[in-house]
Amino acid sequence: MxxxxxxxxxxxIRRIFRIMNVIYDKELSKYNLTSSQISVLFNIWNKDGITQKEIQEKLNLRAASVTGLVDTLCDKKFITRIQDVEDARVKRLYLTEKGTEAEKLSTDIIKGLESIISSGLTEDEKVIFVSWLKKAYNNFYSMDK
Structure with a gap:
């Protein structure tokens, strides 16, 4: 035991993750967004025109979960679905102006969270801390593959 x-x-790590998510979601709620929706937007910020299937694979989520998030983001006018010109079965996701603006909002919130988590650490300690977290992540990642 x-x-x-x-x-x-x-x-x-779990406690930090949970409290960061609570604060992140609280801040995002001011803009009618959630951290799950930002995860989808993040992928579109990196590749405007990405497919829903690609997002599903990158986030390791079920198709129904991604569909719900994408539907909500479309309803809120952060993104739009456009039929692929080469394959009518494929819908591509594109940012709207509102979706583009959300990137700065999200980045500002994340910078604030990063400032909190690293408060009181020297630059060297931050580098070491990040290297430990990467090692821990890679340990789990290699087990998952």
């Missing part, structure tokens, strides 16, 4: 959970890195 595991006692003294606060001795385990995973415990703290």
């Amino acid at each position: 595991m006692h003294d959970m606060d001795k385990y890195p995973g415990y703290w």
Whole structure:
């Protein structure tokens, strides 16, 4: 049985993730967005015209989940669906002006969160902290493949 959970890195990573998400969602709600919707937008910011299937694969989500997020973003006028000119079965996702503006809003919120998480750390400590997190991620990533 595991006692003294606060001795385990995973415990703290999970707590940090949860509180960051709560704060991120609270800030995004001012703009009628959620962190899940931003995850979809992030992929479109990186590749305007991406397909829903590509987003599904990148986010490792079920098709129905991505469809719901995309529908909501279309309804809120952050993105638009346009039929592919070469394959009528494929719909591509494009940013609207509102969707483009959301990138700056999201980036500003993330910068604020990054400032909080690294508060009190030296530049060297930040580099070490990020390297540890990357190692932990890669440990899990290699197990998942």
